[in-house]
Amino acid sequence: MESADNFRRAGLALPVVxxxxxxxxxxxxxxxxxxxLWFAPLPVLLFASHxxxxxxxxxxFLSWLLGSLNMWHYFVGVLRxxxxxxxxxxxxxxxxxxxAVLLFRARLRGNAPxxxxxxFxxxxxxxxxxxNLVSVHGTAGNLSYSQLHFLPLLExxxxxxxxxxxxxxxxxxxxxxxxxxxxxxxxxQAFGIVSAGLGLIGLALIFGxxxxxxxxxxxxxxxxxxASDQPANVDIADAGSESNRxxxxxxxxxxxxxxxxxxxxxxxxxxxxxxxxxTSDADAVFQxxxxxxxxxxxxxxxxxxxxxxxxxxxxxxxxxxxxSYDKHHxxxxxxxxxxxxxxxxxxxxxxxxxxxAICKDMDFTPLSRQYGKAGTGLMLVPAWDFVADRVWHxxxxxxxxxxxxxxxxxxxxxxxxxVSDNRGRILAETRSDSAPFAMLLTDVPAxxxxxxxxxxxxxxxxxxxxxxxxTLLQFVSR
Numbered sequence: 001m002e003s004a005d006n007f008r009r010a011g012l013a014l015p016v017v018x019x020x021x022x023x024x025x026x027x028x029x030x031x032x033x034x035x036x037l038w039f040a041p042l043p044v045l046l047f048a049s050h051x052x053x054x055x056x057x058x059x060x061f062l063s064w065l066l067g068s069l070n071m072w073h074y075f076v077g078v079l080r081x082x083x084x085x086x087x088x089x090x091x092x093x094x095x096x097x098x099x100a101v102l103l104f105r106a107r108l109r110g111n112a113p114x115x116x117x118x119x120f121x122x123x124x125x126x127x128x129x130x131x132n133l134v135s136v137h138g139t140a141g142n143l144s145y146s147q148l149h150f151l152p153l154l155e156x157x158x159x160x161x162x163x164x165x166x167x168x169x170x171x172x173x174x175x176x177x178x179x180x181x182x183x184x185x186x187x188x189q190a191f192g193i194v195s196a197g198l199g200l201i202g203l204a205l206i207f208g209x210x211x212x213x214x215x216x217x218x219x220x221x222x223x224x225x226x227a228s229d230q231p232a233n234v235d236i237a238d239a240g241s242e243s244n245r246x247x248x249x250x251x252x253x254x255x256x257x258x259x260x261x262x263x264x265x266x267x268x269x270x271x272x273x274x275x276x277x278x279t280s281d282a283d284a285v286f287q288x289x290x291x292x293x294x295x296x297x298x299x300x301x302x303x304x305x306x307x308x309x310x311x312x313x314x315x316x317x318x319x320x321x322x323x324s325y326d327k328h329h330x331x332x333x334x335x336x337x338x339x340x341x342x343x344x345x346x347x348x349x350x351x352x353x354x355x356x357a358i359c360k361d362m363d364f365t366p367l368s369r370q371y372g373k374a375g376t377g378l379m380l381v382p383a384w385d386f387v388a389d390r391v392w393h394x395x396x397x398x399x400x401x402x403x404x405x406x407x408x409x410x411x412x413x414x415x416x417x418x419v420s421d422n423r424g425r426i427l428a429e430t431r432s433d434s435a436p437f438a439m440l441l442t443d444v445p446a447x448x449x450x451x452x453x454x455x456x457x458x459x460x461x462x463x464x465x466x467x468x469x470x471t472l473l474q475f476v477s478r
Contacts, residue, residue, distance in 0.1 A: 013059050017059055020041070020064075021062075023039055023067070024037070024040045024070075025070045027039075028070070028143065029070040030388060030389055032392075034146050034150045037147075039172075040173070041097075041101075041170065041173040043063075044056075045101065045120065046181075047059055048101050048102070049105060049108055049177060049181045050181075053102055057101070061095065064090075064094040065091060068090040068093065071090065075089075078386050093141075100120050100123035103119045103120070103123055104116045104119050104120040106475060107119050107474075110475070115471050115474055116178055117174050117178050117197060118471060120173075120174040121170035121464075122464045122465075124170055125163050126465050128143070128162075129163055136332055138329065138360075138363035138365070139365060139396070142162050142166060143165075143170070147169065148395050148399065151208065151212055151424055152205045152208030153165055153168065153208055155207060155423065156207070156208060157424075157453065158211065158452065158453055159451070159452045159460075160453065160461075161365055161403055161458060164204070164460050168200070168204055171200070171201065172197070172198075175198060178190070179191075179193055179197075216422060216447070217377075217448070218351065218377050219351045219445070219446060219447065220445055221264065221351050221378060221444055221445075222263050223264050223266065223409045223419060224260075224264070224295075224440065225265070225266050225410075225419070226266075226268075226411060226417075226439050226440075227267070227417055227438050228250075228413070228436060228437045229413060229414055229432050229433040234414065236270070236271060236272040242272070243271070244282070248285055249437070250271060250299070250437070253437045253439060254286075254289060254295075257441055258289070262293075265295060265298070266382060266410070267411060268382050268384055269327075269383050270300050270302055271300055272301060273302040273303075274304070276303075276305045282314075283314070283322055286314070286322075287316050296315060296316065296317045297316045298315050298356060298382060299315075300358060300382030301314055303326075308339045311335060313327075313356050313380075323347070324345065326340070326342075327341055328361050331360050344371060344374065351447075352377035352378065352446045353374065353376045353378075353448065354376065355371040356379070359383035359385075363393075363396055368404045369404050369453075373404075376448060377406050377446045377448035378444065379409065381409065381410040383413075384412055385412045385416075390412070391416075393415075395426075397420075398426065399424065401420055401422050404454055405451045406448060406449075407444045415431075415432055416430070416431060417430050417431075421445055422449055427442055427444055428442035
């Protein structure tokens with residue numbers, strides 16, 4: 001009899017694992033199709049609600065780990081990280097997924113369906129938030145990034161940050177699983193739980209739709225972006241003739257955009273190197289252009305100052321000495337030799353306050369909130385991606401704009417030239433390999449908008465942690 005049960009269980013487990021793997025594979029990762037991730041955990045939750053804990057744990061672990069193989073090529077082939085890094089990263093995520101599923105199962109089978117409803121998303125979101133506090137990669141890997149193209153849901157980031165989006169994303173399959181589990185034994189309770197879960201998601205989407213319909217604040221600024229993916233222009237590490245040649249080539253392209261009315265022009269991260277005290281050559285190229293064109297130019301360089309090296313953005317404005325911003329968050333191990341910056345850089349313009357950050361800085365919510373609290377309405381971001389992650393990593397900055405109330409102008413080598421507003425709408429975009437020197441010219445609103453997330457910070461994440469703690473206390477006490 002036991003062997004028959006095991007055989008039947010294995011027959012159910014296989015389609016559960018296969019379906020979840022496919023939904024995670026295509027619904028998350030580098031190029032997600034956002035609707036799929038809403039349903040990805042559902043087969044596992046339904047299996048767990050009717051099967052033993054050990055079988056449920058195995059199904060959950062295999063489903064999430066195998067689904068995460070969609071990131072194998074990126075970690076191993078593109079970033080060239082050791083295999084152990086992939087296994088450590090996604091093995092830990094799979095174990096945490098198991099914990100979320102087992103807590104859901106325990107509360108549901110323990111006749112606490114409301115607790116089960118909250119336990120599943122709360123367990124996962126708690127991990128996302130705690131990792132964000134300690135990880136050198138900030139919010140990278142957060143499930144909320146799979147929903148960047150679902151604009152009504154994306155607006156929730158202005159209230160809860162990314163945590164609310166992940167929570168509702170996982171609340172949906174938990175709601176369906178609880179409702180299906182109770183539909184015969186307690187239909188009224190099932191209806192109440194489903195109504196509450198779907199109703200909360202519906203309210204969030206209504207809020208998003210209303211916010212999208214509201215006019216974005218502030219005057220329009222004409223922005224230009226330039227990037228080149230030609231092999232000779234991508235990885236310039238020296239401070240000699242190649243850097244100077246590339247500075248001149250970018251300046252010539254910038255001059256064409258300035259002639260079309262660009263008020264600010266953003267170039268990519270690490271165009272070349274400049275060495276103290278001989279920074280005048282590079283500065284002269286861009287400063288003279290800024291003076292002639294009456295436009296500001298943001299240029300990414302490696303600045304060598306004695307024994308220290310900085311990943312720096314230099315800002316050239318008409319008639320004033322160059323400003324600079326040093327990148328805060330480095331990408332290990334590629335940038336471990338660079339000195340992190342600690343200050344903000346802002347410019348007060350007739351259209352409002354502009355700020356500067358560099359690439360990976362936009363993976364972190366605290367730095368963006370600092371800019372938002374300072375009234376920034378337009379963020380200028382030199383960047384450098386890895387081709388394969390042009391969507392996944394290139395668009396993370398879009399959510400920072402929604403959270404902290406500013407538009408984002410991001411110019412990346414081996415990525416996208418992207419302009420987005422503070423609602424997360426991509427106003428214009430082109431690939432950096434679309435021309436020898438890809439260029440983009442568009443208008444973007446530059447007004448700052450104060451959001452609830454700016455005012456209250458990670459309140460929702462703390463609420464989720466409290467809900468998880470309460471659920472665990474209930475479980476232990478029983």
